[in-house]
Amino acid sequence: MKLKKVECRQFAGLRDKKVEFSDGLNVVYGKNEAGKSTIVEAISNTIFKDAKLGSRSKEDKEFKKLFFPYPNGDFAESFLEIENDGVDLKISKKWSDKNPSSYLEIKGIKISDEKRIKEEILKIFSQGEATYNKLVFQRQRDFKKSIQKIAEDKDIKNSIFEFVSTSTLELDGVSIEDLKANIDNEIKELTNSWDMDREAPLNNRGINNPYVKNVGLILGSYYNKERAKLELEEVIKIEDDRDEVLKRLKELEKEYSVVKRELDELRAFEKDALQRAAIEPKKDRLKAEYDKLIEVQKIWPQYQTKLDDKKKELAVVEENIKNLIKEEEQNLKVKEKEEIEKKLKQVKEKLEQVEDLKKKLDELKEISEQDVRGLEKIKRDIERLENQINLGEFTVSINIKNRKPIYLTKDLEEKSRVEESVQATAKGYAKVETDDFDFEIKLKDFDVEKIREEYIKLKTDYAGILEKFGVKDVDEAREIATKRNKLSVEIVNKKNEIQIVLGEDTIDALEKRLVDIGNVNITRSIDEIRREKMELDNKKITILADIKNIESTLKEWENKYKSFDELFNRLVDIMSEIKMLDKELEKLKPLPEGFTSVMEFNEYLNDIKEKEQNLFGERGKLQQQYYTIELELQNKKSSKDLEEEIKIYEENYKNYLKKAKNLIKLKKLIDETLDDINSNTFDPIVDSFNKYLAYITGNKYKVKDFNESLEFEIGNDASNLSVDLLSTGTYDTVALALKFALIENMFDNETFIVLDDCLVDLDEDRKQKAAELIKEFSKKHQVIFTTCSMDTAKLLEGNLICL
DSSP, X not given: OEEEEEEEEEETTEEEEEEEOOSSEEEEEOOTTSSHHHHHHHHHHHHHSOSBOXXXXXXXXXXXXXXXXXXXXXXXXXXXEEEEXXXXXXXXXXXXXXXXXXXXXXXXXXXOOHHHHHHHHHHXXXXXXXXXXXXXXXXXXXXXXXXXXXXXOHHHHXXXXXXXXXXXXXXXXXXXHHHHHHXXXXXXXXXXXXETTTTEEGGGOOTTSOOSSSOOHHHHHHHHHHHHHHHHXXXXXXXHHHHHHHHHHHHHHHHHHHXXXXXXXXXXXXXXXXXXXXXXHHHHHHHHHHHHXXXXXXXXXXXXXXXXXXXXXXXXXXXXXXXXXXXXXXXXXXXXXXXXXXXXXXXXXXXXXXXXXXXXXXXXXXXXXXXXXXXXXXXXXXXXXXXXXXXXXXXXXXXXXXXOOEEEEETTSOOEEEOSOEEEEESXXXXXXXXXXXEEEEOTTOOHHHHHHHHHHHHHHHHHHHHHHTOSXXXXXXHHHHHHXXXXXXXXXXXXXXXXXXXXXXXXXXXXXXXXXXXXXXXXXXXXXXXXXXXHHHHHHHHHHHHHHHHHHHHHHHHHHXXXXXXXXHHHHHHHXXXXXXXXXXXXXXXXXXXXXXXXXXXXXXXXXXXXXXXXXXXXXXXXXXXXXXXXXXXXXXXXHHHHHHHHHHHHXXXXXXXXXXXXXXXXXXXXXXXXXOTTTTHHHHHHHHHHHHHHHTSOOEEESOOTTOOOEXXXXXXXXXXXXXXXXXXXXXXXXXXXXXXXXXXXXXXXXXXXXXXXXXXXXXXXXXXHHHHHHTTTSEEEEEESXXXXXXXXXXXXXXX
């Protein structure tokens, strides 16, 4: 297989770009951002990427971001021409959200169906998309971790393992890996979402919470069995409901027949009963009126007589009440007379007391409180002057040597003659007078003359007032004034008491009222009179009520019947009507046995009608319910069929379970067998790997410990190194050798490989050897090599394609 041509009609930054390839080595040269890597992406995506893009897929969003023209492009388009075993293939892809398109042309036949295109592509590129993307299309961004990516890719490892296993062991043309895959697929098909250890659905997701996707045959048969069981339960319940409805319907039919027969019998009496229902109430009303009129006719004269008697009785009671009122008034006058006499007596006694008090008042000297206060003031002034003169004290000694008169005045005392030698004590003033001289002693700043003058005047006034009132001192005056005041208050109080007793009356008015009352006597107690009057009042009320009721009844009869004679005429008319109604009733059928009245018959008839209607309606509902259940059962399998189905599902479930267990045992046996036969299956790849590794490293390194996980070390006779510890240049050369070894062993025929500038990090010596290896590899396989270095392009010496 080799590439012939690629056209980037609109892909990333390239538009209408066409590149043709030749056999062997093709070197695509261009500066950075010229589109070399874009061409690699266009080739890969044209082969494997579906034209229809989604709006949610992260992968599709990334594709549009990278390869739709910036900024508003809504599609990308490319074309690829390939030669495979001498047959030309043409692949066209237009990627878009809304208007995608694609076709695959084989031998001139175009295929436009997306599904068929995908199937044919998988046939042509049978190693799978992952193998091609990791081995055939070597992108520059992936080269640094290419060994790791190959080792981690499950699809590549499966392809390699299938290759090495098939080369070792064949089973009737089927590889052991195909057999394992078939067993795995069959086990998965059987056990999807099923827990083999517990023999139950995963996560206990039974029939009430079933899986919708990834349902294996075991789980499917389990669900079918459980659904059938649930359906059987439902059908049995519905059949039971149907049988119950049918049973109730039969019972109801029987009851309905009995009620319908009774109703038909009663309806024969219904017409006459209706007429009877119209006549009998009318007759009953007339009979009731007749009975009432007979009663009125009987008591009308009695009521009239009773009314006359009540009026006479009322007149007697009213006369007795008048007499009691007079008797009560006389008793009240007696009581009033007693009250007046009592008042007058009290007033006279108090007037006599007032006169006695006045006499006592007149006997006392007329000294008022004000007079007493005046005396007390003069006395206080005299004492004040005496206190002023008594501020000090000294002694006056007088020795008489001859008989000449000597006079002594001291303090506020009067001048007196000294008859013999004396020693006198003075408080503030002393004066000795003789015929020859006067000698005066007084306190400093003491105006004795003024004080004496005032003192003499006060003493004179005080003595005059006492003499006027005829008392010896102020205490006696105060005592008289207090007595007079007390007597005056008592007189006023007595007069107030008199006024309280009289109230608004006067003595003259009370005495006149006594004259008016005259002589009256008490017959009995006023309580007895009033009690008797109350009894008569109550009796009067009762009589008046009776009279009113009788008069009202008579008035009502007169308004209704006009007169007693008219009442009799109405009785005759009613009796005539009753007899006519009796004749009409005689013509009607009697009520059925057991009924005493038309009302009772009609009530029972209505009950029977209602019962018949209810039973009829209930019967209709049950019939409808029965038909509904039958219709529902028609759309369901019978319980017998479901029981058979459950047996089949149970058998399927057991068979699938047994088959899954056997396949699991078989898989284990195959795995154990493969462990024994696969110990040397990677030898062809290791040989190719060593061949290319020796070529590119000058026999410096060999592959060591290569295993099925594609893990290995590089070493020589002295030591081994893990791939992770290799230098960048050595790593790149080892990766290139591994790719070539894998492609050489996995692709039987010529194929192509795309290398995107994978020599950029090699030193000159390694680059030279790598270039020679690429040229050697291109002798058998087509190589597309992209580079931005003209020196590298010249070193490779291939078909130069300049962008």
